[in-house]
Amino acid sequence: MTATTGRRVHADTRREQFLDAALELFSERGFDATSMKDLAEATGSAPGLAYHYFGSKSELLAAVLAERSFFPKLRAMLTDLPDRPAALVLGELAERFDAMLSEREPMVRLVAHEAQTDGQIRAELQRRIDDGAGFVARYLESRVALGELRPHDSMTAARAIFFTLVTFHLTGTPAGDAPQSLVKLVLEGIAVRADQE
Amino acid sequence: MTATTGRRVHADTRREQFLDAALELFSERGFDATSMKDLAEATGSAPGLAYHYFGSKSELLAAVLAERSFFPKLRAMLTDLPDRPAALVLGELAERFDAMLSEREPMVRLVAHEAQTDGQIRAELQRRIDDGAGFVARYLESRVALGELRPHDSMTAARAIFFTLVTFHLTGTPAGDAPQSLVKLVLEGIAVRADQE
Amino acid sequence: MTATTGRRVHADTRREQFLDAALELFSERGFDATSMKDLAEATGSAPGLAYHYFGSKSELLAAVLAERSFFPKLRAMLTDLPDRPAALVLGELAERFDAMLSEREPMVRLVAHEAQTDGQIRAELQRRIDDGAGFVARYLESRVALGELRPHDSMTAARAIFFTLVTFHLTGTPAGDAPQSLVKLVLEGIAVRADQE
């Protein structure tokens, strides 16, 4: 017998329902344009119930942001990047990041939306992105040390991959093989090489 | 100059005041979080006056988006890219685009914000971006034809530059020499070249 | 042509209507038990209009307390008490105070009600009462100096008159000739006098 049985399970379920409904509605319409009544209807509950679980609408947003965040997943994706060729590692990373953006589109859109008007959210977003880009940058530098890559501005390279893919999604630009194409671009560049002339 | 012209000038001034105030407040707080009363206060006018110039709050937003858009400027920036080396042209382009993002930050932020919840705005944004990227892509292809650049996915290359710079601004990431660093990345890539091995 | 014509008169009238309706309803039902909707109905206006004139429900209460106060009238009643016999002066004062309590019953009741749960209102009430009692006490002392009254605790005497009459009203005890009876009590006492024994 676990700690969560009977009522408790139901209560937890309710809470999750609110988080799910809030993520969906907030991302579709925006936080301000979503009313608590909308959320009540989406969860099939009475107008006041959300306040049983969340202190206010803002706290509900904070809970959604905290408990439905994709940053933990992103971080897991970036920890211990394998000790293998950049073409392979970056290619796979770009694909997986792109897949995550598709899968978590509502949250991506919600964060992008709120970050424009909420300085605090924007600051935290930037911090987490830098954190993520840092992992990739360190990986790139390890490949430079091995002589596989040339010395370069690794943070800008890492950001270029992430930022470009995110913007594909936020603008709704069809991605096609963007991840692979982008990685190829970053690795090889577009200029004619000295040895080719 | 007649009295009518005088009034007309005044009227135009008022209208511009509303557009300016709306751009500022909408971008800072978001469209929903800005009240018509806020706009009246910001322009030093009575609550009802905005309705003499704009049919509704939504129409005011549409007018701001149309009349304060940076797309004409962007387009001008991209038309007739000079017939000169890519390193030079792309470098200057990246710098100027970056400068425009700084200068027009409120509008950039407003568009980024509204595009998340308004499919129509998002669609138009995407269309205009593609339009702009198309110019750059055609330029790049002209340099491929000249043998200066290798054949490559030119739309992805163009987007990578724009998307990365935009995201620097939207997230508030300090840009530093990002434009130049980015252009260098795109031109040369990061992989060790065959001739260097 | 005065400063207040047309709309302005109407606006001022509205404000007075709200003050009057608020005084009536707040005193009958209590502040908390009166809804803004009640006030809208009582003034024949829409639910939001009160906020055009008062920042909040609390500010409306404050405005009622300030602008419908009976303290100015009380103070006027007590300033320059005539230089005449105490029996006459106190008698007339008690009658007039009693009449004012009847006439301003709603405000008296409102203040008595709110003072029980609002320390700030209570403190101000006490201050104003002391102020009023002070006038009477000084008058009484002037009569002591003339040899008309015996030395006594003049603040307690003053308060006894005011407090007793107020409580008659607040409890709804039929007053009858309470004012005169009270003044007689205070002047002569009830004990058998030395000269009567």
Add this chain to the structure above:
Amino acid sequence: MTATTGRRVHADTRREQFLDAALELFSERGFDATSMKDLAEATGSAPGLAYHYFGSKSELLAAVLAERSFFPKLRAMLTDLPDRPAALVLGELAERFDAMLSEREPMVRLVAHEAQTDGQIRAELQRRIDDGAGFVARYLESRVALGELRPHDSMTAARAIFFTLVTFHLTGTPAGDAPQSLVKLVLEGIAVRADQE
């Protein structure tokens, strides 16, 4: 002592806890401004429990008024006033009444508060006060019969003592030696006596 008794005791304790908490909170904030949730927190119980003991919030107020009333104590204080000099009896009575007002301040304040907006409570309050004043008046008349006091309006004399002391407490006016001073005032009056002239 059986388990049932044990439970019963517990139940009584709970009930008393609610009465105590309600008296405290109702008198501090007012009935309307106190929520059942406040009461649940103050008693360390769940929101629904109060309804096992009291049918509604109003019934809880009624129970507090009935079961924490100071009127029985007042009545006991007034029954069989001793057959001794008025100076002594009234002095002690005023002191004891004043002490009771201090000790039972929350209830005094609660009754004063609710009486302003509840005609029924006000009527009962008035009835009980008259009842109490009647005892004192009868005592005073007995002293008149003995020739200790002069014939006078004994109800007004009785009320003057009670009403004045109550108002000292409700307004928060520092009492000092008000009870004794007041009794002296009532007995002797303030006018110069014939025999002193």
Add this chain to the structure above:
DNA sequence: TATGAATGAGCATTCATTCAT
């Protein structure tokens, strides 16, 4: 006896919008 999830009506307040002046 006791819990706390759930309800649904109601509250203070805001707001886009209208319109007489």
Add this chain to the structure above:
DNA sequence: TATGAATGAATGCTCATTCAT
């Protein structure tokens, strides 16, 4: 052109109360 009083619907939130457990 400009004002600002007025509207009425909607919003976030609270609360007394109920009831399955």
